[in-house]
Amino acid sequence: MMLLDYMKKYCPEAVIRRNVSLDKYTTLRVGGPADYFAEPENELTLCNMLKAARETDTPVLLIGNGSNLLVRDGGFQGLVIRLGKKFSAIEKRDNGLYAQSGALMSALAKEALRYAYTGLEFAQGIPGTVGGGVYMNAGAYGGEMAQVIESLRILDGEEIREIPAEEMAFSYRHTKAMDEKWIVLGAAFRLELGDPKEIDEKMQDLALRRKTKQPLEYPSAGSFFKRPAGYFAGALIEQSNLKGVSVGGAQVSEKHAGFLINTGNATASDFLGLMKKVQDTVWEKFGVHMENEVRIVGNEK
Numbered sequence: 001m002m003l004l005d006y007m008k009k010y011c012p013e014a015v016i017r018r019n020v021s022l023d024k025y026t027t028l029r030v031g032g033p034a035d036y037f038a039e040p041e042n043e044l045t046l047c048n049m050l051k052a053a054r055e056t057d058t059p060v061l062l063i064g065n066g067s068n069l070l071v072r073d074g075g076f077q078g079l080v081i082r083l084g085k086k087f088s089a090i091e092k093r094d095n096g097l098y099a100q101s102g103a104l105m106s107a108l109a110k111e112a113l114r115y116a117y118t119g120l121e122f123a124q125g126i127p128g129t130v131g132g133g134v135y136m137n138a139g140a141y142g143g144e145m146a147q148v149i150e151s152l153r154i155l156d157g158e159e160i161r162e163i164p165a166e167e168m169a170f171s172y173r174h175t176k177a178m179d180e181k182w183i184v185l186g187a188a189f190r191l192e193l194g195d196p197k198e199i200d201e202k203m204q205d206l207a208l209r210r211k212t213k214q215p216l217e218y219p220s221a222g223s224f225f226k227r228p229a230g231y232f233a234g235a236l237i238e239q240s241n242l243k244g245v246s247v248g249g250a251q252v253s254e255k256h257a258g259f260l261i262n263t264g265n266a267t268a269s270d271f272l273g274l275m276k277k278v279q280d281t282v283w284e285k286f287g288v289h290m291e292n293e294v295r296i297v298g299n300e301k
């Protein structure tokens with residue numbers, strides 16, 4: 001039997017689309033098609049989809065808002081599962097909030113403000129989902145997910161488990177979910193009550209700082225590279241005279257050298273070419289390896 005037969009058997013409610021171009025689902029706006037594409041509305045459907053994929057040996061790629069993702073031009077030969085709008089409930093708890101993985105971090109920060117919870121101001125301008133943010137240990141302006149997460153709901157193989165935050169072994173843009181291939185279903189955030197005016201002002205201040213410093217007017221994936229120990233990625237790139245350098249439609253941003261932007265018609269291979277150029281040049285000049293923060297997935301064309 002084929003994947004779609006198993007899908008009909010295990011989750012007849014699921015809508016599975018074929019040959020879905022992934023450029024629409026990544027903020028870099030590049031990437032080839034997914035053979036199969038689905039947006040499950042709840043945990044049960046997600047689990048049943050994964051079961052169908054397992055039984056047919058179909059590779060699976062789970063995505064959130066695609067804001068840290070470079071999908072190669074050949075697309076993904078398998079099933080892409082996007083946790084989005086329908087998997088995005090946020091609820092208030094006694095000492096914070098619980099969010100399903102598909103909730104946007106901006107929506108989570110907004111809810112925190114609504115309940116006068118402080119601690120999530122940093123997350124307001126990160127354009128990813130809670131699941132992607134937890135998986136990446138996203139952070140900004142001195143805050144990161146690790147500081148505010150109390151516990152997690154994960155899918156470990158076929159088993160759903162609740163784990164304390166410590167089990168996630170958070171470090172700089174790295175978590176145990178990456179090593180163990182856990183799927184993050186949701187997260188409980190432990191937050192203190194604060195002054196809503198101060199929380200709001202801090203969020204607005206950080207939003208303004210982003211707007212001034214980052215090329216938000218172009219498609220990008222945020223900082224393309226991790227911060228090498230002891231350096232700033234953007235400064236190393238700038239000092240290597242790479243600002244404005246392009247490969248095809250991919251360009252090192254003039255505004256913030258840590259951002260690689262799509263100036264219009266970039267392909268994934270343009271971004272891969274530019275990434276290599278940056279890595280080689282910085283290596284030659286400073287002997288520092290620039291590791292990509294952006295996750296690179298899919299097949300060459």
Ligand SMILES: Cc1cc2nc3c(=O)[nH]c(=O)nc-3n(C[C@H](O)[C@H](O)[C@H](O)COP(=O)(O)OP(=O)(O)OC[C@H]3O[C@@H](n4cnc5c(N)ncnc54)[C@H](O)[C@@H]3O)c2cc1C
Pocket residue numbers: 027061062063064065066067068069083101125126127128129130131132133134135136137138139140177182183184185214216220221222223295
């Ligand atoms: C303009 C801009 C600014 C940015 N600023 C910041 C910043 O300040 N700080 C920062 O840290 N990042 C920043 N980013 C990068 C990005 O927003 C974060 O890494 C974000 O956490 C990615 O979330 P996502 O939902 O988009 O994940 P995706 O890009 O969809 O996926 C990223 C990775 O997470 C995995 N994943 C996604 N969801 C799950 C899940 N539920 N369970 C398991 N794995 C999952 C995917 O398989 C993939 O490997 C920025 C990006 C942009 C475009």
